[in-house]
Amino acid sequence: MTTLLTTPVPAATGDLTLRRGAARVLLTNWTGSSTIPSRGLYPHQWSWDSGFIAIGLRHLSVRRAQRELESLLGAQWADGxxxxxxxxxxxxxxxxFPSPDFWRSSLEGAAAGAPAGTETSGIIQPPVHALAAxxxxxxxxxxxxxRGFLPRVYGALAAWHDYLTGPRDLGGGRLASVIHPWEAGMDNSPCWDGPLERVEPMRPDSYRRADLDHGQPAERPTDLDYGRYVRLAADYRDAGYTDAPGRHAFAVEDPCVNALLIVSEHALARIATEVGADPAxxxxxxxxxxxxxxxxxxxPDDGMFxxxxxxxxxxxxxxxxxxLVPLVVPGLPRHIVRALVSTLTGDGFRLGEVPMAPSYDFSGAAFDSSRYWRGPAWFNTNWLLERGLRQYGHGAAADALREAMLTAAGSSGFSEYVDPVTAQARGTRNFGWTAALALDLMAAAPVADTESDHHLTEDETT
Structure with a gap:
């Protein structure tokens, strides 16, 4: 029987330079209440970024990691x-872009319980938060x-999961649906190409893409895709951010989103026990x-979800x-675990031959080693795969992946993502979750260090 992993695994590296560099990224990106993913390209607080960042921040300052999650949950809507x-x-x-004046959450989302004093987007991201907490x-x-941390966040996390398994069960099959590619976190994955063909894009002259001010166009979503993203977001906003079966042009059940929901439900059961609530x-x-x-x-034919x-x-x-991310889910049938590992290490994803798993099958027609989620390797998905491999007894493969991730994080300047074969930096640099997850992978092999640049005092964490 498998169980949720809850403690760090001994790291094979103790590189002080890497540790200091990762810590410096998180300290530099700290705003006083949360951590931005990067300077320039992502100047606000992102939901699943904050979950992964809190996992790394806990090794620098537990109080700051708590604040990371509490600040995010402070913007939760009344519907959960x-x-x-x-x-x-x-x-x-x-x-x-889209900026607060596009989303108009406090006005258009009022009926759904958007906070009146804080502007947010109206869509969601994958639910890694209970695991992080x-x-x-x-x-x-x-x-x-x-500090009463778990009692403070338990109710909010439970309401979050109620929302995902209630209003967001759009397919009636007990899984959460995403109604926008951005909600799955893998913005321009080839998985969305077919469903997006139903969506009429917004005119290019009706908005301005700020992301191209900071990123290479060849590494970012195309203008056509972006026009469809804007259309979906605008239609959802104009409908008052309401969820109902049959009203969304785009609705997808994503295995990564639901795998993280399952893992977070296991974590929430443990939190419930800790705070005296019923975990059942x-x-x-x-x-x-x-x-x-x-x-x-x-x-079964694909050997994956x-x-x-x-x-x-x-x-x-x-x-x-x-x-492949569902490998992180405890208690999967053995034949599914065997198939997932075979697919992960097979011709499509080639883990073991390449340092990190790509975001899309190497042999797929839409594969692009540089463009966002259409091929590059990302640190958060590989961190999840490392946990999954270790959970199901593939320790050697997990060790190799961990070492490859740490090497790539350092050599790429903690980049947003990397080329899946060469590990060359792609996207923005000094990226929050890359630094945070590198710290987490190193955490069980602490290096004696008295430098103040990566140890926070109690005053700094408030």
């Missing part, structure tokens, strides 16, 4: 959704208990979600890393 962006009002509107607690249970509903929901994941998204198009019907044939 955790928005994918919490906007910093000090940042100029033209620094990022549990790991932050475990980093220093005494401080967590003294979280345990039962984790079982129900796991069964639904296998029933609705497993493809696939996305399901809720609007058009059927599984989407594209093979992305999202279909």
């Amino acid at each position: 959704r955790v928005p994918h962006i919490v906007f910093n009002p000090a940042v100029p509107l033209d620094a990022y 549990w790991l932050v607690h475990l980093a220093d249970p005494g401080t967590s208990q003294r 509903r979280h345990q039962e929901r984790a079982r129900t979600l796991t069964a639904a994941l296998v029933e609705r998204l497993w493809s 696939l996305c399901r198009d809720v609007v058009g019907g059927g599984l989407i044939a594209e093979r992305s890393v999202a279909g």
